[in-house]
Amino acid sequence: METTNGHPRRWAILGVLVFSLLAVVLDNTILNVAMKTIADPVQGLGATQSELEWAINSYTLVFAGLLFTFGVIGDRTGRKRMLFIGMLLFGLASLASAYSQDPTQLILARAAMGIGGAAIMPATLAIISNVFPPHERGKAIGVWAGGVGLAVAIGPITGGLLIEHFWWGSVFLINVPIVIISMILIGTIVPESRDPKPSKLDPVGVILSIIGLVAVVYGIIRGGELGSVLNAEVLLPTLFGLIVLGAFVWWERRVEHPAFDVRNFSNVRFSSAIGMMGIVFFAMMGGMFFLTFYLQIVLGFSALQAGAMMIPFAAAQLIFAPLSQRINERFGAKLSSTVAMLIIALILASYALFDQNTPIVLIEIVFFIQGAAMANIMPPATTAIMEALPREKAGVGSAMSNTVRQVAGALGVAVLGAVLSSAYRSEIAPALTALPEAARHAAGESITNTVAAAQGDPAILGPAFNAFIDGMHVTALVSAVIALVGVGVVAKWMPGKAAAVLPVEDKEPAVV
Numbered sequence: 381m382e383t384t385n386g387h388p389r390r391w392a393i394l395g396v397l398v399f400s401l402l403a404v405v406l407d408n409t410i411l412n413v414a415m416k417t418i419a420d421p422v423q424g425l426g427a428t429q430s431e432l433e434w435a436i437n438s439y440t441l442v443f444a445g446l447l448f449t450f451g452v453i454g455d456r457t458g459r460k461r462m463l464f465i466g467m468l469l470f471g472l473a474s475l476a477s478a479y480s481q482d483p484t485q486l487i488l489a490r491a492a493m494g495i496g497g498a499a500i501m502p503a504t505l506a507i508i509s510n511v512f513p514p515h516e517r518g519k520a521i522g523v524w525a526g527g528v529g530l531a532v533a534i535g536p537i538t539g540g541l542l543i544e545h546f547w548w549g550s551v552f553l554i555n556v557p558i559v560i561i562s563m564i565l566i567g568t569i570v571p572e573s574r575d576p577k578p579s580k581l582d583p584v585g586v587i588l589s590i591i592g593l594v595a596v597v598y599g600i601i602r603g604g605e606l607g608s609v610l611n612a613e614v615l616l617p618t619l620f621g622l623i624v625l626g627a628f629v630w631w632e633r634r635v636e637h638p639a640f641d642v643r644n645f646s647n648v649r650f651s652s653a654i655g656m657m658g659i660v661f662f663a664m665m666g667g668m669f670f671l672t673f674y675l676q677i678v679l680g681f682s683a684l685q686a687g688a689m690m691i692p693f694a695a696a697q698l699i700f701a702p703l704s705q706r707i708n709e710r711f712g713a714k715l716s717s718t719v720a721m722l723i724i725a726l727i728l729a730s731y732a733l734f735d736q737n738t739p740i741v742l743i744e745i746v747f748f749i750q751g752a753a754m755a756n757i758m759p760p761a762t763t764a765i766m767e768a769l770p771r772e773k774a775g776v777g778s779a780m781s782n783t784v785r786q787v788a789g790a791l792g793v794a795v796l797g798a799v800l801s802s803a804y805r806s807e808i809a810p811a812l813t814a815l816p817e818a819a820r821h822a823a824g825e826s827i828t829n830t831v832a833a834a835q836g837d838p839a840i841l842g843p844a845f846n847a848f849i850d851g852m853h854v855t856a857l858v859s860a861v862i863a864l865v866g867v868g869v870v871a872k873w874m875p876g877k878a879a880a881v882l883p884v885e886d887k888e889p890a891v892v
Contacts, residue, residue, distance in 0.1 A: 386511055386516060387510075387571060388511045389511075389731035390516075390551075390616075392568055392569055393507065393508075393569055393571070394508060394511075394512075394520055394523060394524065395713065396565040397504040398506060398524055398527035399527075399561070399562055399565065400467060400504065400565075400566065401499060401504050401527060401531070401787060402526065402558060403467075403470060403471075403474075403502070403555045403558040403559055403562070403790075403792055404470065404496075404497045404500055404501060404537065405528050405531035405532060405782075406498065406510050406534065406535045406554075406555075406558075407474070407493070407535070407539065407551075407552070407555055408533045410436070410535040410536065410538055410551045410554070411436060412537055413516040413535075413539030413540050413543060413551070413670075414686065415432050415435075415769060416481060416525050417548040418483075418486070420470050422857070423488060423547070423548065424548050425480065425483050425548075426488070427483040428483070429488065432482075432483075433488075433601075434487050435486050436490070436536060436584075437601045438487045438488070438491040439490045439491065439493055440601065440709040440786065440790055441491070441494065441594060441598060442491045442594075443494040443497045443498045443786060444498075444594075444750045444783060444790070445590050445593045445594035445597060446482070446495060446498035446499075446590065447501060447591075447592065447779045447782050447783045447786065448591060448776070448783050449586050449590055449779075450498045450499045450779065450827070451776045451778055451779025452501070452582075452586060454502060454503050454506060454574075455506070455574060455575045455776060455829035456574065458570065458573070458574045459503045459506045459507050459572070459574065460566065460570050460572040460573065460684045461572065462499050462502075462503045462837060463499070463500055463503035463504065463570070464527065464563060464567065465498065465499055465501075465502035466495075466497070466498070466499025466503065467500060467566065468559075468563065468761070469492065469493075469534060469561050470500060470555065471496075471556055471559030471560065472492075472557060473492035473493040473496055474513070474552045474553070474555035474556055474570075475553070475556055476489035476492065476528075477489060477490055477493060477552040478549035478550070478551075478552035478553040479549060482791075486803050487529075493614070495706045499712065499830070502561075502776075502778040502779040503631075504524065504778070505521070505524065505766065505781065506573070506777070507570060507573060507780075508520050509766045510572075510573040511571065511766075513607070515873065516686070517763055517766065517767065518705030518708060518709075518760065518763045519631045519706075520666070521759045521762050521766070522697050522704045522705050522755075522759040525701040525704075525759045525762065526698045526755065528697075529693070529694055529697025529698065529701060529754070530694050530867055531697075532690070532697075533691060534688075534691075534694065534695030534729070535687070536686060536688075536690065537553065537684060537687040537690075538558060538687075540550075540555060540685075540687050541683025541684065543581070544684065544820075565619040565763075570640040575834060577729035579808065581775070582635055582638055584678075585632055585633070586636060587627035587637065588624055588625070588627055589625070589628050591621075591624050592621045592622070592623075592625035592642055592844055593621065593625070593783065593787070594621070595617045595618070595620050595621030595624060596621030596622060597621075597786070597787060597790055598621075598789070599613075599614050599616070599617035599618030599619075599620075599621060600618065601790060601794065602614045602617070603618075603794035603795070603798060604633045604826050607777045611621075611834070629642050638775055639793065643850060644769060647768045647822075648858055649764050649767075649768050649784050650764065651873070651876070652870065652874045653764035653765045653868075653874070654780065654781075654784055656717060656721065656757065656761050656866055656868045656870050656874070657757075657758070657761045657781065657784050657785060657788070658784045658785075658787075659771070659788070659862060659863065659865055660721065660754075660757055660863065660866055661788040661789045662788040662789070662792035662862060663724070663725075663859040663862045663866070664724070664728075664729060664754070664789075664792070664859075665788070665789035665790070665792040666793055666859050667728050667731065667792075667855075667856065667859045669793045669796060669800070669853055670731075670797075670800050670851075670856070671706065671731075672686070672764035673774070673828070673848065674848070674849075674852060675689060676848065677827055677828065677845075677848070678848060679736070683806075687873050689740075689744065690747065692744045692745075692747045692748035693747045693750060694751065695748065696749070696750070696751025696752040696753065696754075696755060697751045697754065697755050698760025699755075700752045700756060701758070701759055702753040704716075704730045704755055704756045704759040705760070705763070706761065707756060708756075708759075708760045708763075713869065713874050714870065716756055717756070717757060717760055717874055718867060718870045718871045719756075720754075720756040720757045721757065721863060721867045723749065724757070724863050724866075725755070725861075725862070725863035725866075727750045727861035727869060728859045728860040728863055729750060729857060730746055730856075730857055731746075731853070731856035732851075732852075732853040732854075732856040732860075733823065733851070735815075736851050752774075761781075764874075765777050765781045766781070778825075792859075796858060799851075799855045800851045800852065800856055801825075801826065801851075802851075803854045803855070804824070804825050804826070804827060804847050804850075804851040804852065807847035807889030808824050808843060808847040809824055811839070811840055811843035811844065811847070812830070812833075812840065814839070814840075815833060815840075827844055827845075827847075827848045
C-alpha cells in the first residue's frame with residue numbers, strides 16, 4: 381500500500397516504465413530509416429510507396445483509435461496487467477513484423493503492434509501518477525518525457541546501424557529483447573493499481589470513441605497521402621469521425637457512468653493544457669516532416685547521419701525535461717509555458733531561413749534550442765492534465781493526453797505536408813517539361829520522385845532543390861503562425877503561478 385510520500389520504490393518503478401516505453405517510441409522513429417530497404421525487391425519486400433505509407437499508418441490508426449479505450453480498461457482492470465499484456469502483444473507483433481513475407485503481412489503486423497502500443501502508453505503515465513506523491517509527479521513526468529525524447533533521437537541512429545549491418549527485419553527484432561527484459565522487470569517491480577471504485581462500463585461511449593477516432597485519423601492519413609485536405613476521400617471519413625465524436629460527447633454528458641466525464645473540459649487548467657499540447661504537436665510534427673527531406677535529399681546526408689543530427693535535440697530533452705518542474709514552480713505554468721511556446725514559434729519560423737548553404741553548426745544549435753523548449757512544454761502540460769483528474773482516473777487522463785498528441789501530430793503532417801506538396805508541385809512543373817509526358821506527373825509529385833527521375837541531371841536537380849526549399853519556407857512560416865496561436869491560448873487560459881503550485885489533494889490511494 382502506498383504512503384502519502386509515494387511508493388518506496390517509485391524511482392525504480394519509473395526506470396522500468398521509461399525502459400518499457402523505449403521499444404514503443406524507438407520503433408516509430410526507427411522504421412523511417414528502413415523504408416528504402418523494405419521497398420527494394422531484392423533486399424526487402426518490394427513494397428510500393430502506398431504500402432510503405434500504410435506500414436507506418438496502420439500502426440498510427442490502431443494506436444490512436446484504441447488509446448482512450450485501453451486507458452479506461454486499464455483503470456478498471458489494473459494498469460500493471462494492461463502494461464504487461466501490451467508488452468507481450470507488442471513483442472509478438474514485432475516478431476511477426478520482422479519475418480513478414482510480403483507487404484500485406486507487414487501492414488497487418490504493424491497494426492497489431494499498434495494494439496500493444498495503445499495498451500502500454502497510457503499505463504505508464506497512469507502508474508507514475510499513482511506511485512508518486514503530488515510534489516514529485518512533475519519531476520517524474522519530466523524524466524519520463526526526457527526518456528521519450530531520447531528514444532525519438534536514437535531511433536534513426538539505431539535503425540541506420542542495423543540496416544548497415546543486418547537485414548531490414550532487424551529494426552523490428554531489436555524490440556524483442558527490450559520487451560522480454562521489460563516484462564521481467566514489470567512483473568517483479570511495478571505494483572498493480574486500479575480504480576478502487578470503478579463505475580459501470582460504458583460500452584456505447586467506448587465504441588463511439590473508437591469509431592470516431594479511427595475515422596478522423598483515417599481521413600487525416602488519406603490527406604497526407606493525397607497531398608490534399610479537400611479531397612472527398614479525406615473530408616468524408618473526417619467529417620463522419622467528427623460527427624461520431626460529437627455523439628460521444630453528447631452521450632457522455634447524459635449517461636450516468638461515463639467512460640470520460642466531458643465536464644473535465646470546464647477545468648481551465650485541463651482544457652488549456654490539452655489545447656497547448658494539440659497545437660504544439662500539430663506545428664512540430666508538420667515541421668519535422670519537411671526536415672527529414674531537407675537533411676537527406678537537399679543536404680545529402682545519409683539516414684544514419686540525419687539521425688545523428690538529432691542528438692542535440694535529445695540532449696536538450698535529457699537535460700531540461702527533468703528540470704522543467706522546478707522552472708514551472710518558480711515562474712508559474714503560464715509564464716514558463718508561454719515563453720517555451722514563443723521560442724518554438726520562433727524556431728519554426730527560423731526554418732524559413734534555411735537553405736543549401738546553412739552551416740551544420742547553426743542547424744544543430746536550432747535543434748538544441750527546440751529540444752529545450754519542448755522539454756519545458758510537455759512535462760508541465762502532461763502534469764496539468766494528469767492532476768486535473770482524480771488519481772483513480774489516471775489511465776483516462778494519460779490516454780486523453782496521448783490521443784491528442786497522436787491525432788494532432790498526424791493532422792500536422794497531413795495539413796502542413798499538403799502545404800509543402802502544393803508549393804513544391806507548382807514551382808517544379810516548368811523544370812520538368814524536358815521529361816516524357818508519362819513521367820512528368822509522377823516526377824512532380826514529390827522531391828523524392830523528382831530526384832529519382834532526374835538521374836543526376838543538374839538542370840532538374842537545381843530547380844528541384846530550390847522548389848523544395850521555397851516550399852519548406854512557406855510551410856515553416858505556416859507552422860510558426862499555428863504555434864503563435866498556441867502562445868495566445870497559453871497566455872490567456874493557462875493558470876498563473878499561484879494556481880500552478882497549489883497542492884493537489886489525492887483521492888484515496890489507488891495502489892492496491
